Amino acid sequence: MVDLLLIRGNIFTPIDDGKPKTLKRMDELASIEDGAIAVKDGVIVDIGKTDDLFKKHRDTKNIVDANFRAVLPGFVDPHTHALFVGTREKEFDMRLAGKSYMEILNAGGGILNSVKRLRSATIEQLRDELKKRIKTFFEYGTTTLEVKSGYGLDFENEIKMLTAIALTKKETPMDIAATFIGAHAIPEEFKDKKEEYVKLVVERMIPYIAEHKLAEFVDVFCEEGVYTPEETLRIIEAGLKHSLKAKIHADEIASIGCSELALKTKLSSCDHLLKIKESGIEALKQSGTMATLLPITAFSLKEEFADGRRLVDSGVGVALATDFNPGSSYSESMPFAITLAVLNMGLTPREAIVASTLNSAYVLGREKLVGSLEVGKQADFVLLKENSYLFIPYHAGVNPIYAVYKRGERVFSAGC
Numbered sequence: 457m458v459d460l461l462l463i464r465g466n467i468f469t470p471i472d473d474g475k476p477k478t479l480k481r482m483d484e485l486a487s488i489e490d491g492a493i494a495v496k497d498g499v500i501v502d503i504g505k506t507d508d509l510f511k512k513h514r515d516t517k518n519i520v521d522a523n524f525r526a527v528l529p530g531f532v533d534p535h536t537h538a539l540f541v542g543t544r545e546k547e548f549d550m551r552l553a554g555k556s557y558m559e560i561l562n563a564g565g566g567i568l569n570s571v572k573r574l575r576s577a578t579i580e581q582l583r584d585e586l587k588k589r590i591k592t593f594f595e596y597g598t599t600t601l602e603v604k605s606g607y608g609l610d611f612e613n614e615i616k617m618l619t620a621i622a623l624t625k626k627e628t629p630m631d632i633a634a635t636f637i638g639a640h641a642i643p644e645e646f647k648d649k650k651e652e653y654v655k656l657v658v659e660r661m662i663p664y665i666a667e668h669k670l671a672e673f674v675d676v677f678c679e680e681g682v683y684t685p686e687e688t689l690r691i692i693e694a695g696l697k698h699s700l701k702a703k704i705h706a707d708e709i710a711s712i713g714c715s716e717l718a719l720k721t722k723l724s725s726c727d728h729l730l731k732i733k734e735s736g737i738e739a740l741k742q743s744g745t746m747a748t749l750l751p752i753t754a755f756s757l758k759e760e761f762a763d764g765r766r767l768v769d770s771g772v773g774v775a776l777a778t779d780f781n782p783g784s785s786y787s788e789s790m791p792f793a794i795t796l797a798v799l800n801m802g803l804t805p806r807e808a809i810v811a812s813t814l815n816s817a818y819v820l821g822r823e824k825l826v827g828s829l830e831v832g833k834q835a836d837f838v839l840l841k842e843n844s845y846l847f848i849p850y851h852a853g854v855n856p857i858y859a860v861y862k863r864g865e866r867v868f869s870a871g872c
């Protein structure tokens with residue numbers, strides 16, 4: 457007997473064919489009108505027409521009628537800074553008054569403001585902050601979440617952040633991929649001795665984090681005035697040597713050769729890419745590195761959006777993420793990211809859905825578990841309020857999610 461039978465859904469899903477979706481394949485969603493999904497032990501064991509599945513599994517006690525709502529895979533958000541203490545709405549106001557992100561950072565604001573607050577928090581406080589935010593992620597349909605460190609910026613506090621993430625993992629149904637980004641900014645104490653800090657990251661933090669399995673990924677803010685491509689490469693190589701996977705923040709504010717690193721080392725993803733040049737696109741394409749685009753950040757900073765259309769047409773696999781953080785993207789909403797990607801980055805609604813599900817599952821190395829609705833994958837799915845995925849970008853600015861299921865268990869319902 458199955459544990460759950462979802463019936464009468466309009467199912468829309470990418471079909472995994474063993475590699476990230478690129479080019480025309482990114483614009484395809486399989487659909488089953490009046491479809492059903494059977495779930496056993498949190499895994500999809502059958503999927504097809506309601507009539508067929510109802511005959512086979514009608515003895516189950518738990519039947520959910522989707523009432524012809526659209527059913528999609530749960531969103532996979534592969535880039536967030538969701539663990540922080542305190543919001544930064546005053547800086548938001550400063551930015552609106554014309555101060556640039558770098559000006560705010562140089563005035564001791566930005567990331568360094570979050571660092572100060574984080575350092576005085578306990579692990580339990582951090583866990584509670586993250587758990588609270590995970591509830592909102594579920595409300596907006598995210599069922600797999602990457603969370604970065606990077607507001608500690610010293611050994612003790614980076615480890616504290618990753619420990620809080622590990623603790624949270626045990627207490628929530630959310631799948632969390634932890635990323636170590638000790639090189640997120642240059643800490644105040646190392647302002648004039650960045651080399652010493654890079655050494656600390658490479659020689660002390662990474663080996664400790666890998667040994668204690670506190671992170672899956674290592675990440676670096678590769679950017680003008682932050683970490684150079686050479687420093688980034690050293691940090692990434694140290695992570696890879698210790699069996700972490702790697703991703704970088706690249707070409708966000710300036711193009712200084714960060715995405716080009718994809719040809720020199722093994723990266724799962726290059727993220728942001730507002731300023732990517734042809735050589736960067738070529739490097740991503742040749743190396744098969746995913747481009748993770750963060751439209752809410754560009755929107756919030758009033759920047760020009762990354763050219764998603766050009767990346768897709770160039771044959772690069774594109775994923776979408778919220779970049780949720782208190783400074784430049786204070787939104788947990790993947791539906792909002794999808795809306796912006798469609799309206800401002802030139803992606804089709806289907807490409808934006810694929811970028812938010814299967815392709816982002818590839819970024820996190822979870823493509824065998826999540827990202828599409830297929831037999832053998834986790835029963836992570838969302839029901840929309842309406843009957844088509846098109847309502848996500850079309851009904852803009854409104855939460856389109858009706859209910860969310862994680863491994864076959866309902867974790868959010870708009871009705872209660």
Ligand SMILES: [Zn+2]
Pocket residue numbers: 535536537705779
């Ligand atoms: Zn980021």
